[in-house]
Amino acid sequence: MENEFIIEVQNLTKTFGKFTAVDNISFTVKKGEVFGLLGPNGAGKSTTLRMLSTLARPTKGTATIGGYDIVKNDTGVRKMIGIVSEKMIMYDRLTAKENLWFFGSLFNIPKDVLTKRIDELLELIQLTKWKNAQVGTFSTGMRQRMNVVRALLNLPQVLFLDEPTLGLDPQSSVEIRDFIKKLNRENGTTVVITTHMMVDADLMCDRIAIVDHGKIVALDTPANLKKLISGADTTILKLNIANLTSELIETVRALKCADAVTQENSTTLKILVHGDEAFDSVIDAIRVKNGKVTSMENLQPTLEDVFLHITGHQVRDSADQKIKMENHKPFARQQRRIR
Numbered sequence: 121m122e123n124e125f126i127i128e129v130q131n132l133t134k135t136f137g138k139f140t141a142v143d144n145i146s147f148t149v150k151k152g153e154v155f156g157l158l159g160p161n162g163a164g165k166s167t168t169l170r171m172l173s174t175l176a177r178p179t180k181g182t183a184t185i186g187g188y189d190i191v192k193n194d195t196g197v198r199k200m201i202g203i204v205s206e207k208m209i210m211y212d213r214l215t216a217k218e219n220l221w222f223f224g225s226l227f228n229i230p231k232d233v234l235t236k237r238i239d240e241l242l243e244l245i246q247l248t249k250w251k252n253a254q255v256g257t258f259s260t261g262m263r264q265r266m267n268v269v270r271a272l273l274n275l276p277q278v279l280f281l282d283e284p285t286l287g288l289d290p291q292s293s294v295e296i297r298d299f300i301k302k303l304n305r306e307n308g309t310t311v312v313i314t315t316h317m318m319v320d321a322d323l324m325c326d327r328i329a330i331v332d333h334g335k336i337v338a339l340d341t342p343a344n345l346k347k348l349i350s351g352a353d354t355t356i357l358k359l360n361i362a363n364l365t366s367e368l369i370e371t372v373r374a375l376k377c378a379d380a381v382t383q384e385n386s387t388t389l390k391i392l393v394h395g396d397e398a399f400d401s402v403i404d405a406i407r408v409k410n411g412k413v414t415s416m417e418n419l420q421p422t423l424e425d426v427f428l429h430i431t432g433h434q435v436r437d438s439a440d441q442k443i444k445m446e447n448h449k450p451f452a453r454q455q456r457r458i459r
């Protein structure tokens with residue numbers, strides 16, 4: 121029987137001097153799957169992708185792509201894969217067609233086959249109308265679609281994408297996500313993406329490996345990952361509170377049932393709680409500090425919550441987020457499942 125796994129990663133490790141960027145990771149990707157590596161900046165996502173696409177050598181461990189070993193048979197691997205790196209590589213002064221022709225000619229593709237393929241690919245990204253326009257005149261979304269399609273010229277079975285929506289406006293991100301899903305659905309291309317964007321991972325990936333400090337800390341479908349915190353007796357309360365004071369927040373943080381408390385704005389708290397008594401305890405604590413609950417919601421957990429829960433910190437590193445984590449109690453660290 122044909123191997124169900126198109127990618128098998130075993131104990132893959134990359135060190136730079138004394139620093140371990142990728143720390144002994146193992147996972148498999150099924151044929152036809154969209155697989156995500158989700159984690160904050162510096163987690164080791166790009167380094168992992170670079171090793172898998174033979175651009176960097178592992179320090180230890182290895183992986184196979186379609187049965188080819190990334191160390192022993194990098195030529196075999198390269199025939200299987202396409203890579204879209206973080207940087208866009210495209211010549212502004214050349215037209216869409218000329219760019220693809222240039223990059224296509226780097227592969228050993230017969231001219232007539234390449235001509236036909238370029239037309240098909242431009243059709244696929246809905247740029248046929250623009251094929252004779254200079255890429256320099258394109259919108260960011262159009263350029264990124266060109267960038268993705270450039271990696272498809274050799275009809276790869278596996279497409280690696282490093283942060284495909286990084287720096288894109290919301291509309292362009294939607295375009296790219298849709299395109300990648302379509303490519304996966306219609307051509308059966310196996311896709312591995314890296315991202316630090318929760319929404320990318322959630323909307324695009326069949327399975328997600330959450331990466332932190334070079335390690336895989338959880339691996340599952342988005343739905344199952346969310347069950348990690350919505351399951352059992354854990355839930356997220358979103359409360360609007362009149363008279364929200366720092367003293368009140370500290371009191372809530374000190375509650376046994378509160379696992380993480382984040383302040384969203386001057387009147388809103390998000391509290392990850394566990395236990396039957398949680399609801400009463402929280403309300404009591406707020407009353408004691410003269411707070412008045414004006415509304416309350418029971419939230420569905422997002423991947424962001426999952427990440428926070430598992431790692432104890434946020435995936436975003438932006439300082440403008442007012443979320444505070446000092447009181448995070450990683451009680452569920454032992455519960456995390458790695459499949």
Ligand SMILES: Nc1ncnc2c1ncn2[C@@H]1O[C@H](COP(=O)(O)OP(=O)(O)O)[C@@H](O)[C@H]1O
Pocket residue numbers: 136141159160161162163164165166167168
């Ligand atoms: N060539 C290199 N030399 C030294 N350190 C590196 C090199 N490449 C990456 N790193 C370090 O390895 C860590 C992981 O980097 P990277 O894989 O780019 O993370 P991510 O893509 O998840 O943001 C970072 O701390 C980065 O600074």
Ligand SMILES: [Mg+2]
Pocket residue numbers: 165166167282283314
């Ligand atoms: Mg990166």
